[in-house]
Amino acid sequence: MMNTKVQHRTILVIGAGAAGMAAAIAARRSAACSGRSCSITLLERNARPGTKIRISGGGKCNVTHRGTPQELLEKGFLRVNERRFLRHALYGFSNSDLLTLLLSQGVETLERADGKLFPISGEASSVAVAFEALLRASSVQQLFSSRVRRVERKGELFYVTTDEAFFSSEVVILATGGVSYSRTGTTGDGLAIARSYGHSLKDSSAALAPVYTVKPPPALLSGISLRSAGFAAVADGRRVERRGDILFTHRGYSGPAALSLSRDIAELCTRFGSALLFADLFPEHGVAELAVCRT
Structure with missing residues (x-):
C-alpha cells in the first residue's frame, strides 16, 4: 500500500550499485565534515544492493588494478577523451583509497600477476557486504524494491515518486547505470530522467558487454x-x-x-x-x- 505522505530528505540517491552506495557514503562523510545535519535515503529497485558487484569478475570481483592513477589512465583507457573525463575522479578517489576503504571493513585483496586485485576471499559478495556495512555505519536509510517512477522539480525541491512512497529532496543523485544487463535492473530509467532535465545524452552502444x-x-x-x-x-x-x-x-x-x-x-x-x-x-x-x- 502506497504511503501518500511526502517524506522529506536532504539527499536522495537513486540506484544502489557501486556508484550509488559510494555516493551515499561520501555524502554522509561530507556532511559530517561540515557539521551539517543531513538525512540521506538510498532508493534501489532490486531486493538488495550491489547486484552487479556480486556478479563482476566472474563472481570474484576484480575491484581495481595496481598502479598510480596516471598509469591507470594511460594503460586502462585507450581514448584520450576518456582519460580526460576520468582524471578528476581517479585522482579524487584513487585505487589506493578504495583498497583502504575495503580494508577498513576487513576485506583484504590479492594481486594477480597481471596487476588485477581481487578480494582474498575469492567472493564478490564480500565487497558488496563491505559497502552495506559502510552504509549502515553512515546512517543511510536504504529502501529496496523501490523503483523510481517519476522525478519532478517544483521550486527549490525535487519530488520523487516510487511504487510505494513520495519523497521531496533538496538534492537528487542519479546512479542508475546505463542500459546493459537489464536483468540486474539497469533498464535506462536514469537516462530518461536525466534527459527530461535537459542533459544531453549521446546514443548508447554496447560496452563492457558479452x-x-x-x-x-x-x-x-x-x-x-x-x-x-x-x-x-x-x-x-x-x-x-x-x-x-x-x-x-x-x-x-x-x-x-x-x-x-x-x-x-x-x-x-x-x-x-x-x-x-x-x-x-x-x-x-x-x-x-x-x-x-x-x-
Missing part, C-alpha cells in the same frame, strides 16, 4: 576460461584487439578481454554491418609447439 556470435562456440566449451588470451575483431581491414582472460559462453564469449573489446566490436558492426573475430587461445605457445601437442 560478445554474442552468429555461430556460438561448441557447447562443451561453455564455462571454460583461459588466461591471458588474445582476442581480436576485424572489419574492412580495420583490426582491434585485446589480451586478457576469455570465458566461453553458450552464446559467445565473455571475460575481461571480450568485455573490453565489446565496444569496438559494436562500433565496427554498426559501421560495417559485421566483424570477424579471432582468438589466440595460447599466446605463449607457437604453432609448431601446439602441433606437437596435438599429435
Whole structure:
C-alpha cells in the first residue's frame, strides 16, 4: 500500500550499485565534515544492493588494478577523451583509497600477476557486504524494491515518486547505470530522467558487454576460461584487439578481454554491418609447439 505522505530528505540517491552506495557514503562523510545535519535515503529497485558487484569478475570481483592513477589512465583507457573525463575522479578517489576503504571493513585483496586485485576471499559478495556495512555505519536509510517512477522539480525541491512512497529532496543523485544487463535492473530509467532535465545524452552502444556470435562456440566449451588470451575483431581491414582472460559462453564469449573489446566490436558492426573475430587461445605457445601437442 502506497504511503501518500511526502517524506522529506536532504539527499536522495537513486540506484544502489557501486556508484550509488559510494555516493551515499561520501555524502554522509561530507556532511559530517561540515557539521551539517543531513538525512540521506538510498532508493534501489532490486531486493538488495550491489547486484552487479556480486556478479563482476566472474563472481570474484576484480575491484581495481595496481598502479598510480596516471598509469591507470594511460594503460586502462585507450581514448584520450576518456582519460580526460576520468582524471578528476581517479585522482579524487584513487585505487589506493578504495583498497583502504575495503580494508577498513576487513576485506583484504590479492594481486594477480597481471596487476588485477581481487578480494582474498575469492567472493564478490564480500565487497558488496563491505559497502552495506559502510552504509549502515553512515546512517543511510536504504529502501529496496523501490523503483523510481517519476522525478519532478517544483521550486527549490525535487519530488520523487516510487511504487510505494513520495519523497521531496533538496538534492537528487542519479546512479542508475546505463542500459546493459537489464536483468540486474539497469533498464535506462536514469537516462530518461536525466534527459527530461535537459542533459544531453549521446546514443548508447554496447560496452563492457558479452560478445554474442552468429555461430556460438561448441557447447562443451561453455564455462571454460583461459588466461591471458588474445582476442581480436576485424572489419574492412580495420583490426582491434585485446589480451586478457576469455570465458566461453553458450552464446559467445565473455571475460575481461571480450568485455573490453565489446565496444569496438559494436562500433565496427554498426559501421560495417559485421566483424570477424579471432582468438589466440595460447599466446605463449607457437604453432609448431601446439602441433606437437596435438599429435
